[in-house]
Amino acid sequence: MSTPSARESVRELLPQVRLRHWGRWVIAAVILVILGALAYGASQGDISWRDIPYYVISPIILQGLVNTIILAVAAQVSAVILGVIIALMRISENPVAKWFAAAYTWLFRGLPVLLQILLWYNLALIFPRLQLGIPFTDVVFVDLSTNAVMTTFVAAFLGLMLNESAYMAEIVRAGLNSVDRGQIEAAQSIGETPLQRMWRIVLPQAMRVIIPPTGNDFINMLKGTAMASVIGYVELIRAANNIASFNLQVMETLIAAAFWYMVIVSVASVGQSYLERSFDRSDRARGGPTRRARRRLARDLVTPPLVRSHP
Amino acid sequence: MTNIHPGTVGQAEPQRPLRPLLDAVRVSKHYGSNEVLKDVSLQVAAGEVVCIIGPSGAGKSTFLRCINRLEVPDAGEVWVDGQAMGFEERDGKLYELTERKLSKQRASTGMVFQHFNLFPHLTVLGNVMEGPVRVQKRASRTVDAEARAVLERVGLGDKIDSYPSQLSGGQRQRVAIARAVAMKPLFLLFDEPTSALDPELVGEVLTVMAGLAADGMTMLVVTHEMGFAREVADRVVFMADGGIVEQGTVDEVLVNPREARTKRFLERVLA
Ligand SMILES: Nc1ncnc2c1ncn2[C@@H]1O[C@H](COP(=O)(O)OP(=O)(O)O)[C@@H](O)[C@H]1O
Ligand SMILES: [Mg+2]
Numbered sequence: 418m419s420t421p422s423a424r425e426s427v428r429e430l431l432p433q434v435r436l437r438h439w440g441r442w443v444i445a446a447v448i449l450v451i452l453g454a455l456a457y458g459a460s461q462g463d464i465s466w467r468d469i470p471y472y473v474i475s476p477i478i479l480q481g482l483v484n485t486i487i488l489a490v491a492a493q494v495s496a497v498i499l500g501v502i503i504a505l506m507r508i509s510e511n512p513v514a515k516w517f518a519a520a521y522t523w524l525f526r527g528l529p530v531l532l533q534i535l536l537w538y539n540l541a542l543i544f545p546r547l548q549l550g551i552p553f554t555d556v557v558f559v560d561l562s563t564n565a566v567m568t569t570f571v572a573a574f575l576g577l578m579l580n581e582s583a584y585m586a587e588i589v590r591a592g593l594n595s596v597d598r599g600q601i602e603a604a605q606s607i608g609e610t611p612l613q614r615m616w617r618i619v620l621p622q623a624m625r626v627i628i629p630p631t632g633n634d635f636i637n638m639l640k641g642t643a644m645a646s647v648i649g650y651v652e653l654i655r656a657a658n659n660i661a662s663f664n665l666q667v668m669e670t671l672i673a674a675a676f677w678y679m680v681i682v683s684v685a686s687v688g689q690s691y692l693e694r695s696f697d698r699s700d701r702a703r704g705g706p707t708r709r710a711r712r713r714l715a716r717d718l719v720t721p722p723l724v725r726s727h728p
Numbered sequence: 729m730t731n732i733h734p735g736t737v738g739q740a741e742p743q744r745p746l747r748p749l750l751d752a753v754r755v756s757k758h759y760g761s762n763e764v765l766k767d768v769s770l771q772v773a774a775g776e777v778v779c780i781i782g783p784s785g786a787g788k789s790t791f792l793r794c795i796n797r798l799e800v801p802d803a804g805e806v807w808v809d810g811q812a813m814g815f816e817e818r819d820g821k822l823y824e825l826t827e828r829k830l831s832k833q834r835a836s837t838g839m840v841f842q843h844f845n846l847f848p849h850l851t852v853l854g855n856v857m858e859g860p861v862r863v864q865k866r867a868s869r870t871v872d873a874e875a876r877a878v879l880e881r882v883g884l885g886d887k888i889d890s891y892p893s894q895l896s897g898g899q900r901q902r903v904a905i906a907r908a909v910a911m912k913p914l915f916l917l918f919d920e921p922t923s924a925l926d927p928e929l930v931g932e933v934l935t936v937m938a939g940l941a942a943d944g945m946t947m948l949v950v951t952h953e954m955g956f957a958r959e960v961a962d963r964v965v966f967m968a969d970g971g972i973v974e975q976g977t978v979d980e981v982l983v984n985p986r987e988a989r990t991k992r993f994l995e996r997v998l999a
Contacts (some may be wrong), residue, residue, distance in 0.1 A: 583887055602798055603904075604847035607859035608835025610828045617862060621849045 450674050461698070464668050472660065476532060481524035481656025482677045489639045490572065492577040496638075497631065507590050520623025525583035531644050535575030538648045540567050573645030581638060590629045592623035598648065624696040632689030653677055747810065749774040749946055750915055755794050755804035757787075761885045764790045766970045767804070772915065772948055776848055777941045780959040782948045782967035783993055791967070792917045795948070796837045797830060808837060830967050835863050838908030842920040845902040846892040852879065853888045859911045864940045871910075882936050898929030915946035921938055922953060954998060958982055966990045 472478055507518035525533070541563035550557035596619050604614040646655040657670035748771035757765040764787045772778050780788050788843040793799040795806050797814045805822070806813040814830050815822035819982055825833070841905045843889045847855050856875040860866045885931060892900055901921055908916055920935065922930040934956050940962045942949055957964055957978065964981040966989075974980075985991050 599845035606839035608863040637943045
């Protein structure tokens with residue numbers, strides 16, 4: 418114990434006066450005042466709040482809710498499948514497939530979804546009949562009226578799905594590229610076929626990159642179905658408008674629709690984090706730190722407790 | 729040395745068969761204008777341990793990868809146990825195989841990589857069972873028992889349920905060796921299996937490899953570990969500039985090299 422630093426200090430501990438964060442109190446107070454004013458303002462509005470719960474469970478709104486969910490799920494699921502196919506074409510060795518995939522993405526990502534929906538819905542204006550047959554012969558297997566095929570659902574589905582599939586192709590491609598080349602080589606070295614490599618080795622690892630943006634896209638898809646109201650598909654907003662066209666309670670019915678959007682978006686968010694977790698176990702021990710514990714750890718690393726100014 | 733081999737491939741006869749197990753014939757490969765392999769030929773007999781040494785960029789990795797056709801040679805043939813890798817021999821011609829059939833062929837060879845390349849989403853046991861179950865379509869009950877035995881013998885019997893990320897480098901490489909061995913391959917290719925390891929972890933991997941060699945496994949090992957080559961190799965091959973400069977026994981190549989390039993290389997690595 419000869420070095421000075423190893424000796425114990427004789428200094429008395431002095432009382433410490435912590436920094437007061439006056440600014441935080443002021444900002445919090447301002448926010449609460451603004452919220453209070455808004456709530457008061459809302460209560461003064463010419464709106465019958467009492468009717469809203471009735472609209473929330475009205476059969477027309479519920480049918481709109483079901484139609485919204487059907488359209489969103491159908492479009493998203495198809496977009497994922499198509500997106501995987503386009504992504505595989507994009508990374509393939511075939512120059513024509515590569516080119517096609519790039520052009521596909523460029524086209525369907527570039528056009529506004531609403532425009533695509535309108536184009537599909539009005540297809541009959543340029544192609545009154547849809548035929549499947551052998552060109553330059555009289556052989557026709559299928560011959561349908563375009564208007565019979567292109568219902569509001571089909572048009573909205575095509576518009577939303579094709580646009581989303583272009584985004585999915587990019588997401589899947591990023592996911593596949595995120596997997597180390599050595600993984601494919603290791604799978605090759607034990608004799609796995611291309612399909613096995615993709616299915617057993619590459620996709621499970623790519624999922625960790627693919628799922629978060631796909632979840633975000635699905636949430637956007639749930640809301641994007643609102644565009645189908647323009648061509649008369651009875652999803653939530655159209656359902657709300659249909660009621661309002663009888664009784665003029667426009668805001669009440671729209672707020673009922675808004676309620677359901679919040680519910681399905683929240684449910685989708687929970688589902689997303691659940692999925693993410695189940696594909697995230699690769700770098701985690703069974704019984705190792707949970708995701709929340711790791712998040713806390715990461716936060717603590719950013720703000721080491723020792724230098725915190727606040728207890 | 730503990731017996732670390734599952735025993736099915738282990739009882740190779742010491743005398744050399746007439747036909748080499750592995751016969752690489754005038755293999756060439758270039759990337760752009762870079763001639764990486766120039767007419768490289770090498771034969772390996774069953775049970776033989778051949779170490780390939782040489783400076784970085786000599787084409788050692790590329791040669792190994794041409795053998796199991798991770799890389800497609802521009803010219804030349806690789807014959808494994810009487811079959812041309814990547815081809816089907818019919819009426820005096822070699823017809824290129826589909827990727828699917830090539831995969832089947834590859835299952836008879838094993839490879840251990842510098843960076844392990846374990847499957848991070850599978851447990852240690854899952855990594856070892858993947859090939860036998862998915863590729864060889866063997867019953868997972870018997871494979872499970874065998875995989876546990878192989879892992880036991882590389883000293884990882886207690887890590888079966890761990891994920892690769894929870895293991896040290898030395899442990900990961902031993903799992904990678906177990907994964908290759910579990911396929912009961914005709915031979916094993918090692919591409920600098922200890923180069924990515926911390927120095928104190930090199931020994932445990934070399935011990936496992938020496939055990940395999942003692943069990944009679946045919947091995948082609950690219951390595952910078954001269955001590956390992958001296959003790960385990962039946963033959964040492966010195967490669968430089970895309971070709972084999974000289975080859976022979978440990979004494980011939982490592983102790984009394986004939987070529988000036990070999991001498992210079994050995995002086996550098998042994999300094
Ligand atoms: N995929 C590739 N593309 C282009 N050049 C490559 C590729 N792989 C290896 N090479 C080149 O080939 C030469 C030999 O590489 P390699 O076989 O890895 O040598 P070694 O393993 O002996 O160090 C090097 O010059 C390297 O840059
Ligand atoms: Mg190399």
